[in-house]
Amino acid sequence: MTTASVLKFGGSSFRTPEAYGQLAQALGLRLDQEQRPMVVVVSAMPGETEQFRERLREVDPHPADDRVAGLLTLADTVGAHLLAAALHRLGRKVTVMAGHQIGVTTDRTAMWARIDDIDPEPMARALGEYEVVIVPGGQAADDLGRPTWLGKNSSDLSAVALAAAVGADRCEIHSDVDGIYSSDPNRVEGTRLMRSVSYDAAAMMSLYGAKVLHRRSIQLARRHGISIVCRLNRAPFTTGTVIGAVGAGESAVVLNDRSLVLEYASDAEADHVHSVFHAEGVDSVRLATGAQVAVIGGYLDLAEFQRRNRLPDGQVRGIPVTEVHGAHPITHVAPDVDAAERLAQSLHDALPAPAQAAPTLVAV
Ligand SMILES: Nc1ncnc2c1ncn2[C@@H]1O[C@H](COP(=O)(O)OP(=O)(O)O)[C@@H](O)[C@H]1O
Numbered sequence: 001m002t003t004a005s006v007l008k009f010g011g012s013s014f015r016t017p018e019a020y021g022q023l024a025q026a027l028g029l030r031l032d033q034e035q036r037p038m039v040v041v042v043s044a045m046p047g048e049t050e051q052f053r054e055r056l057r058e059v060d061p062h063p064a065d066d067r068v069a070g071l072l073t074l075a076d077t078v079g080a081h082l083l084a085a086a087l088h089r090l091g092r093k094v095t096v097m098a099g100h101q102i103g104v105t106t107d108r109t110a111m112w113a114r115i116d117d118i119d120p121e122p123m124a125r126a127l128g129e130y131e132v133v134i135v136p137g138g139q140a141a142d143d144l145g146r147p148t149w150l151g152k153n154s155s156d157l158s159a160v161a162l163a164a165a166v167g168a169d170r171c172e173i174h175s176d177v178d179g180i181y182s183s184d185p186n187r188v189e190g191t192r193l194m195r196s197v198s199y200d201a202a203a204m205m206s207l208y209g210a211k212v213l214h215r216r217s218i219q220l221a222r223r224h225g226i227s228i229v230c231r232l233n234r235a236p237f238t239t240g241t242v243i244g245a246v247g248a249g250e251s252a253v254v255l256n257d258r259s260l261v262l263e264y265a266s267d268a269e270a271d272h273v274h275s276v277f278h279a280e281g282v283d284s285v286r287l288a289t290g291a292q293v294a295v296i297g298g299y300l301d302l303a304e305f306q307r308r309n310r311l312p313d314g315q316v317r318g319i320p321v322t323e324v325h326g327a328h329p330i331t332h333v334a335p336d337v338d339a340a341e342r343l344a345q346s347l348h349d350a351l352p353a354p355a356q357a358a359p360t361l362v363a364v
């Protein structure tokens with residue numbers, strides 16, 4: 001059988017109910033052109049995951065991790081079924097497979113679970129029967145079959161895991177931007193599209209909080225030799241960036257105002273806190289600038305996390321803004337969001353200009 005294509009559509013693709021029908025049309029055209037099945041990973045509509053979190057907090061202000069994982073991932077399930085409905089309406093053979101049915105097994109942490117095993121069988125069977133298999137992003141199951149969550153914004157990771165499962169050599173990630181820019185194009189002026197980015201540079205950008213791709217999705221892609229192709233989520237589905245073994249070596253500036261820099265009484269204390277974040281799967285970086293740890297991307301109930309893990313309270317120092325030169329990061333700390341944006345802009349203005357393309361030789 002031909003290898004299936006694997007496509008991910010982020011929440012930004014589904015801002016209105018009509019978006020499901022429009023995307024279904026485009027997927028139908030592609031099915032007719034390519035004559036091969038597809039796996040489509042779908043994220044929740046923007047804000048839906050966090051609405052579920054709010055509802056849960058009204059019932060229990062400090063819910064157990066497995067409740068958070070169980071409830072919040074339903075937002076992606078809703079989106080998957082809506083896209084399946086739109087494809088069914090067009091007469092396509094489509095099914096939805098949830099996290100415990102796709103052969104992706106994680107450790108037993110309910111949140112920020114790590115993938116232990118990818119079994120190709122369930123997907124191979126489904127693709128033998130359906131033109132399109134839709135998978136809600138971020139969902140998996142542990143060895144006992146209990147639902148686990150790969151963490152906030154982890155649909156990218158699901159997509160790469162499924163590309164590995166079906167043996168695809170590329171995974172297409174669609175978003176409201178056509179690729180990775182030298183900084184967030186919605187917040188910094190004069191950003192440049194980075195056409196080819198190495199796994200190392202992309203991993204470094206996402207480690208420091210660049211929202212375009214989930215960090216572990218890049219690691220998994222590298223391990224399986226899968227290229228990540230970043231594309232626009234609507235026609236003409238322009239490909240902006242390809243992430244692979246080699247990149248053009250450009251510099252970038254990362255700003256994520258949900259990230260926080262915490263300072264501790266000593267280096268030993270900062271080391272300890274960082275090791276606990278790491279063990280629990282929370283994205284964090286031990287900064288070289290002092291007894292500081294940057295917690296990346298937010299969505300962590302920090303007070304509760306510190307209490308449960310008996311950690312000292314970190315002093316909040318501000319928002320990290322990081323220059324990434326290839327795989328080399330330099331982090332600065334801004335006191336608030338406005339200052340972070342100004343800092344990101346001035347660091348970006350000072351980035352070295354990209355190397356000029358080699359002149360084309362004209363044959364005579
Ligand atoms: N370096 C960057 N290049 C491109 N986009 C970036 C970058 N850093 C941050 N972003 C932001 O990431 C957003 C896309 O991520 P996200 O909102 O999670 O989309 P999706 O819902 O499609 O996964 C863009 O709209 C952009 O504002």
Ligand SMILES: N[C@@H](CC(=O)OP(=O)(O)O)C(=O)O
Nearest residue numbers: 010011043049152153154155
């Ligand atoms: N439920 C996920 C959906 C996701 O991964 O979103 P996106 O692909 O839009 O980053 C979340 O909000 O975390």
